[in-house]
Amino acid sequence: MIVKTEKVFPEFSFTEGEMLLINKPYTWTSFDVVGKIRNSFKPLKLKVGHAGTLDPLATGLLIICTGKFTKKIDEFQAQEKEYTGTMILGAGTPSYDMETAVDETCDISHINEDMIRASVSKFIGDLDQFPPAHSAVKVDGERLYMKARRGENVELKTRKVSISHFEITRIELPEIDFRVVCSKGTYIRSLVYDFGRSLQNVAYLSALRRTKSGDYEVKNAFEVMELVNHIRQLKEQGTLK
Numbered sequence: 001m002i003v004k005t006e007k008v009f010p011e012f013s014f015t016e017g018e019m020l021l022i023n024k025p026y027t028w029t030s031f032d033v034v035g036k037i038r039n040s041f042k043p044l045k046l047k048v049g050h051a052g053t054l055d056p057l058a059t060g061l062l063i064i065c066t067g068k069f070t071k072k073i074d075e076f077q078a079q080e081k082e083y084t085g086t087m088i089l090g091a092g093t094p095s096y097d098m099e100t101a102v103d104e105t106c107d108i109s110h111i112n113e114d115m116i117r118a119s120v121s122k123f124i125g126d127l128d129q130f131p132p133a134h135s136a137v138k139v140d141g142e143r144l145y146m147k148a149r150r151g152e153n154v155e156l157k158t159r160k161v162s163i164s165h166f167e168i169t170r171i172e173l174p175e176i177d178f179r180v181v182c183s184k185g186t187y188i189r190s191l192v193y194d195f196g197r198s199l200q201n202v203a204y205l206s207a208l209r210r211t212k213s214g215d216y217e218v219k220n221a222f223e224v225m226e227l228v229n230h231i232r233q234l235k236e237q238g239t240l241k
Helices: 030-040 067-077 113-123 144-149 188-198 224-237
Strands: 018-024 048-050 059-066 081-089 125-129 159-172 175-182 203-213
Touching (some): 018 030, 018 067, 018 224, 030 048, 030 059, 030 224, 048 067, 059 067, 081 188, 113 159, 113 188, 125 188, 175 203, 188 203
Parallel strands (some): 059 203
Antiparallel strands (some): 018 059, 081 175, 081 203, 125 159
């Protein structure tokens, strides 16, 4: 017999300030999550922000801050992140993920497991990484993805990132699963693209999940709507604060 247990929520003080762990759904933007939670507080006007963007096609841990805790966003954002994901070897896309269609393919019949695992060591430590052309990085005051959608060519600049752990967890070509622990600002899409190039091939990111940020884990996160419904219930009870 399966016994369903009711979700136990802590006693929140959203106005004073809360740090909330949210499991971001697939295709939602980070701003979608912030907006949904902010709107659930209405008519209470409350500051709400997130500590580190997740791409729409990624899932997993998104840290949301409310009230006075929004002042701590930079602190949370600076923490090391852990991701798990899947790349497709032998095919490439302009966005380095599934946002855009495959526009490049390469033969992978000669690539073996030893070659794949040997390439991992090239990506441990401090790296100079180019952001994807389809990214939220600003150039001349405009997001790169806006320029990319218009077909504009932009000279990209590298940024310093650090990868402390990178391991291959499954190889079933063309799919390769991995886990990576990295610094703030690391683009996993770019890591996958560069990994493909290190094998003199191409690759794109087909799945990504943020599992940790600092000491916070996605297994302890709320689903968006379960938190929103709880906030609505507090409003009905007159106990929202």
